[in-house]
Amino acid sequence: MTDTTESALTATEEALSTPRTIGVEAYLSPDYARAERDKLWTKVWQQVGRVEELAQVGDFLTYDILDDSIIVVRSAPDTLRAYYNVCSHRGRRLIDTPPGAREAHGRRKQFVCGFHGWRYDLEGRNTFAAEQQDWPCGLTPDRTRLGEVRVDTWGGWIWITMDPEAEPLREYLEPAAGLLDPFQLENMRYRWRRWLVFDCNWKVALEAFMETYHVPYTHPEFMNFGNFLGWSRAQGKHSNIGYDAPKGMEENQAKLRLGAGPDARMSTAELQNFTWENANTNTTRTLVDAANRLVAELPEGTPADQVLKHWLQSAREYDADRGVVWPTVDPQVVAAAGTAWQIFPNFQIGHALNNMLCYSARPYGYDPDKCIFEAAVYELFPAGQEPKTEWEYTAADDPAWRTVLPQDFSNMAAVQQGMKTRGFAGPMPNPYRERSVVNLHHNLATYMGTGAPRDLA
Numbered sequence: 001m002t003d004t005t006e007s008a009l010t011a012t013e014e015a016l017s018t019p020r021t022i023g024v025e026a027y028l029s030p031d032y033a034r035a036e037r038d039k040l041w042t043k044v045w046q047q048v049g050r051v052e053e054l055a056q057v058g059d060f061l062t063y064d065i066l067d068d069s070i071i072v073v074r075s076a077p078d079t080l081r082a083y084y085n086v087c088s089h090r091g092r093r094l095i096d097t098p099p100g101a102r103e104a105h106g107r108r109k110q111f112v113c114g115f116h117g118w119r120y121d122l123e124g125r126n127t128f129a130a131e132q133q134d135w136p137c138g139l140t141p142d143r144t145r146l147g148e149v150r151v152d153t154w155g156g157w158i159w160i161t162m163d164p165e166a167e168p169l170r171e172y173l174e175p176a177a178g179l180l181d182p183f184q185l186e187n188m189r190y191r192w193r194r195w196l197v198f199d200c201n202w203k204v205a206l207e208a209f210m211e212t213y214h215v216p217y218t219h220p221e222f223m224n225f226g227n228f229l230g231w232s233r234a235q236g237k238h239s240n241i242g243y244d245a246p247k248g249m250e251e252n253q254a255k256l257r258l259g260a261g262p263d264a265r266m267s268t269a270e271l272q273n274f275t276w277e278n279a280n281t282n283t284t285r286t287l288v289d290a291a292n293r294l295v296a297e298l299p300e301g302t303p304a305d306q307v308l309k310h311w312l313q314s315a316r317e318y319d320a321d322r323g324v325v326w327p328t329v330d331p332q333v334v335a336a337a338g339t340a341w342q343i344f345p346n347f348q349i350g351h352a353l354n355n356m357l358c359y360s361a362r363p364y365g366y367d368p369d370k371c372i373f374e375a376a377v378y379e380l381f382p383a384g385q386e387p388k389t390e391w392e393y394t395a396a397d398d399p400a401w402r403t404v405l406p407q408d409f410s411n412m413a414a415v416q417q418g419m420k421t422r423g424f425a426g427p428m429p430n431p432y433r434e435r436s437v438v439n440l441h442h443n444l445a446t447y448m449g450t451g452a453p454r455d456l457a
């Protein structure tokens with residue numbers, strides 16, 4: 001365990017624990033939305049895709065954030081490069097996003113501009129410009145090369161920042177990176193990934209997932225299976241949340257939830273089957289099957305902590321037999337890491353030992369009432385058996401979302417509209433369960449120079 005990890009276990013838990021209120025400007029103001037470009041989005045590290053998406057030299061993807069479009073390309077077997085997606089001649093976007101697609105991706109030996117045919121190699125150097133003799137001053141390499149963007153990787157994701165002065169990615173991500181490293185997130189692969197446009201600010205969309213306070217009311221059926229309420233902590237730029245769990249059941253703070261009924265064997269199986277069918281998140285076929293074997297494998301009256309141990313051990317062994325090796329994580333780290341991290345400003349990692357559920361949200365143009373929202377489920381697969389997935393645009397009422405996520409979706413536009421009402425004084429998040437919401441605005445304020453949460457009292 002690193003020093004950073006140790007201090008994250010203890011030092012920051014009490015930050016922002018007193019009641020605060022947040023102004024509505026950050027959600028509603030067109031001026032604030034416009035200012036986010038120069039003060040926020042061009043300054044932070046943003047997650048733009050998975051390393052495995054760019055496996056071969058020449059594989060590229062694009063990432064759009066407001067007016068900026070960025071190309072990330074594997075320029076050599078061990079090198080990723082990122083460039084502004086704009087031709088240095090007269091500013092045509094170099095790679096077009098296909099209509100209706102989230103991004104462009106593919107494999108190229110070079111990038112060719114469709115306007116006057118200038119060409120660029122994978123290092124971003126201009127390799128062809130017609131009739132160069134017409135520029136007596138010379139088209140020097142630094143005049144014609146693609147603008148460089150910083151790129152790095154962590155957790156199996158590709159991250160970019162447009163700020164040459166930004167701190168290194170690893171530093172930026174602490175203490176999240178230290179506490180999540182043992183989960184080996186880089187070994188997970190997409191099971192599915194979907195995106196859509198919501199009629200709400202990107203913060204409204206993210207904030208719907210960064211707390212457990214809503215679970216009993218937005219997802220009442222989950223209360224049949226146990227208690228899904230939990231804590232929320234400010235962790236510097238980032239935050240995390242976890243379930244309240246009895247002592248000795250720290251694993252149960254993770255997404256591998258034990259059902260709480262008179263018979264933990266049965267309630268665990270019910271919870272697993274419900275989650276698999278209605279959310280298709282936070283579990284895997286192996287975990288569901290192992291839960292369904294509990295009644296046959298354990299005697300009636302087995303204490304809940306024993307049921308949990310047996311269930312996880314049995315799933316772990318089943319997976320190991322098919323070449324899927326779960327990481328072994330210190331229970332103290334499992335407890336401290338909780339169930340999900342909110343990586344500033346717009347990415348949530350809901351980690352577990354063999355699967356994860358991640359969300360991100362970003363502006364859709366400069367309209368504060370719209371955002372692009374993405375959800376992806378990842379899993380440990382046997383090598384070579386990873387499913388082939390693409391980002392699929394999936395409207396909120398599409399049955400592919402199943403039933404649980406649409407319950408969250410139903411709050412998005414309603415919150416955005418509600419906050420505009422004259423009678424609303426500003427959000428006042430629960431200081432224990434929704435501290436991550438306060439911390440997001442606390443950190444946003446340091447970038448934006450406005451909107452710091454105020455004491456409620």
Ligand code: FES
Pocket residue numbers: 087088089090091092113114115116117118
């Ligand atoms: S704008 Fe690209 S070649 Fe002219």
Ligand SMILES: [Fe+2]
Pocket residue numbers: 208209214215218219408
């Ligand atoms: Fe929810």
